[in-house]
Amino acid sequence: MEHIGEWGAAEAAAHIRIPTAQDNKYSHGVLGVVTGSATYPGAAVLGVEAAHRTGIGMVRFLGEKEPASMVLSRRPETVTVSGAVDAWLVGSGMEADPYFNPELPDLARACLGLQPILLDAGGLALLDQVSAPAVITPHEGELERLVPQGEDSNEDWAARAADELGVVVVLKGHETIIAAPEYESGGRFITRVTAPTTWLATAGTGDVLAGIIAAIIATHSHNRVPHLTELAEYAATGVYLHGQAGLRAAQQGPFPALELADQVSRAVQELIAEGSSSQL
Numbered sequence: 001m002e003h004i005g006e007w008g009a010a011e012a013a014a015h016i017r018i019p020t021a022q023d024n025k026y027s028h029g030v031l032g033v034v035t036g037s038a039t040y041p042g043a044a045v046l047g048v049e050a051a052h053r054t055g056i057g058m059v060r061f062l063g064e065k066e067p068a069s070m071v072l073s074r075r076p077e078t079v080t081v082s083g084a085v086d087a088w089l090v091g092s093g094m095e096a097d098p099y100f101n102p103e104l105p106d107l108a109r110a111c112l113g114l115q116p117i118l119l120d121a122g123g124l125a126l127l128d129q130v131s132a133p134a135v136i137t138p139h140e141g142e143l144e145r146l147v148p149q150g151e152d153s154n155e156d157w158a159a160r161a162a163d164e165l166g167v168v169v170v171l172k173g174h175e176t177i178i179a180a181p182e183y184e185s186g187g188r189f190i191t192r193v194t195a196p197t198t199w200l201a202t203a204g205t206g207d208v209l210a211g212i213i214a215a216i217i218a219t220h221s222h223n224r225v226p227h228l229t230e231l232a233e234y235a236a237t238g239v240y241l242h243g244q245a246g247l248r249a250a251q252q253g254p255f256p257a258l259e260l261a262d263q264v265s266r267a268v269q270e271l272i273a274e275g276s277s278s279q280l
């Protein structure tokens with residue numbers, strides 16, 4: 001197992017794609033989002049807000065009507081028409097069961113593509129339908145349902161789950177483990193991010209994380225499909241940014257998740273500034 005320790009600012013800064021003079025809203029990455037439900041419309045708002053603030057060419061929201069109208073009232077920049085997509089975010093605040101989710105055709109379309117996909121919350125139930133490279137973002141309760149922990153440490157558990165499921169596993173917690181499946185040469189990408197503030201332990205911060213990671217993936221996926229180790233690097237970068245946004249939000253005391261999403265722009269900006277000063 002390749003232990004590369006903590007994923008920090010230097011590693012994260014190297015994985016932020018800044019738009020160039022030649023870029024446009026398509027080439028800088030289009031993220032397709034199928035999240036939220038009548039039960040949890042807020043999860044869609046949180047993920048979309050975080051994606052916009054991570055830096056992305058376009059967010060297409062293709063989920064149910066109720067979350068769509070809430071997303072549009074918060075973020076009119078969001079496009080709600082089907083079209084080209086470079087990566088998908090599916091499942092935050094959703095029921096994957098077709099009985100509860102009449103929008104499943106959209107979900108199925110999302111899963112059948114070649115584009116990389118992030119599955120969160122209800123989206124985890126769609127894992128066996130996905131053939132594209134995938135990232136999953138379970139908390140301990142969700143991973144236990146997919147792959148029981150047994151006697152493993154969290155690190156070994158995440159690594160074993162990545163191998164069994166064939167996807168990048170982001171096992172969330174105070175210390176978040178990011179593991180890719182072992183590759184043919186016997187190596188493995190595995191890293192961790194320790195949260196810089198425990199005020200992140202609130203409802204909705206996982207929905208924000210999913211939006212950040214999926215946006216980073218989309219910016220690197222225009223006209224190319226990243227391999228699983230690359231997806232793990234983008235996921236670790238997203239977890240790092242999430243922690244940094246939390247640290248900034250916590251300067252004013254405890255914060256609700258939407259304020260965490262608000263701080264993502266600042267965290268990205270400061271990471272870019274740090275990255276360029278370390279190259280001088």
Ligand SMILES: NC(=O)C1=CN([C@@H]2O[C@H](COP(=O)(O)OP(=O)(O)OC[C@H]3O[C@@H](n4cnc5c(N)ncnc54)[C@H](O)[C@@H]3O)[C@@H](O)[C@H]2O)[C@@H](O)CC1
Nearest residue numbers: 040041042043092093094121122139140141142203204207
């Ligand atoms: N404002 C919103 O719309 C929000 C929507 N949310 C959505 O609510 C749905 C249910 O989310 P839940 O996380 O409650 O999922 P679940 O109801 O699937 O899991 C919660 C269960 O797992 C157990 N568990 C074990 N370890 C845990 C851990 N480390 N963290 C959390 N629970 C753990 C809990 O005791 C509980 O029984 C998801 O679709 C999620 O996206 C939440 O993100 C909260 C905010």
Ligand SMILES: Nc1ncnc2c1ncn2[C@@H]1O[C@H](COP(=O)(O)OP(=O)(O)O)[C@@H](O)[C@H]1O
Nearest residue numbers: 139172173174195198200201203204205206207
């Ligand atoms: N004690 C903690 N300290 C720091 N971060 C935490 C702690 N507990 C949970 N988190 C983070 O908060 C987020 C919670 O995500 P999740 O459990 O999916 O909640 P939700 O579904 O309500 O958004 C994850 O990013 C996780 O890493």
